[in-house]
Amino acid sequence: MSSDEVSFVTVHGHRRAYVKRGRGPALLLLHGLGCDHTTWDPVVDALARRFTVIAPDMLGHGQSDKPRADYSVGGYANGMRDLLTVLGVDRVTVVGHSFGGGVAMQFAYQFPERTERIALVSTGGMGPEVSPLIRAVTTPGFHQAMGVLTLPVVRHVGATGLRLLSRSGVPAARDLGEVADIYDSFRDPRARHAIRHVVRAVVDWKGQIVTMSDRAYLTRAMPMCVVWGADDRVIPVSHAHHAAALAPGARVVVFPDAGHFAHKDHPELFVDTLVDFVDSTEPAAHTRTQWRRLLREGPAVEVAQSEAGDAPVAPVAQVVALPSA
Incomplete structure (x- = not known):
């Protein structure tokens, strides 16, 4: 579309x-x-x-x-x-x-x-049960840590690495291309804030x-x-x-x-x-x-x-x- x-x-x-x-x-x-x-x-x-x-x-x-x-x-x-x-x-x-x-x-x-x-x-x-990556969103300091991880150079290197891994043919890595897109969207602090509130409403450290x-x-x-x-x-x-x-x-x-x-x-x-x-x-x-x-x-x-x-x-x-x- x-x-x-x-x-x-x-x-x-x-x-x-x-x-x-x-x-x-x-x-x-x-x-x-x-x-x-x-x-x-x-x-x-x-x-x-x-x-x-x-x-x-x-x-x-x-x-x-x-x-x-x-x-x-x-x-x-x-x-x-x-x-x-x-x-x-x-x-x-x-x-x-x-x-x-x-x-x-x-x-x-x-x-x-x-x-x-x-x-x-x-x-x-x-x-x-849910991925540890999603549980991590609920932890204190997520917003600040993601602010650093989404700085332009860091984000480019990280997202590129995830996309390359997704094309490796390893089943466990097949979804990393989608994870890279989500990671890239976190460069917007408003998006990080919204996602944090969404996840905290449905997930805690034990899972869903x-x-x-x-x-x-x-x-x-x-x-x-x-x-x-x-x-x-x-x-x-x-x-x-x-x-x-x-x-x-x-x-x-x-x-x-x-x-x-x-x-x-x-x-x-x-x-x-x-x-x-x-x-x-x-x-x-x-x-x-x-x-x-x-x-x-x-x-x-x-x-x-x-x-x-x-x-x-x-x-x-x-x-x-x-x-x-």
């Missing part, structure tokens, strides 16, 4: 950047922590042939404003509702990557009447603290697809099994030879998976009566919890792992 395709709208006094492409049922694409709408570049053209694709830069990211504001998961969900309202879009299939997956789940929980389906890519919220486990049973009323990369080093692929346990009705697909950015590692496969998910499921039809019944019934099966956090001890539903090429 070229820069001239980016549009802007002011909501609650803050300018928000977004791209809107295509025609058809609406897809809301939510990027991950430190990224922006361009993370969807490899798939947006193909998706726009079938759907109205809306890919925003969430507040504090990309070309959107980076104010002192509410950077909680709930705050982001509210912001997406308000953006869709301004754009005249009533209902969406919400697609979220990493932190954006947490926002997608929160959006569906807060606004089920506006959510047709949920699709998650290497999502947060399925267990406590925001979980969908206590409300996952509500997905019985809404189609859900979960995609993961088998070589994910940011949020482990074992969380795909957690997703299968927490939401037994979900479609869970593991991409071989893919890392944290599975939609970028295998864009054609991702598009095919998402299109098939939409084509083979009916949009959720939310009613207060149904929602009240689900809340009163609670989880159909109690999921065992580990001592480490909210992750289930073992999966109770099958995960589909695609064969290697």
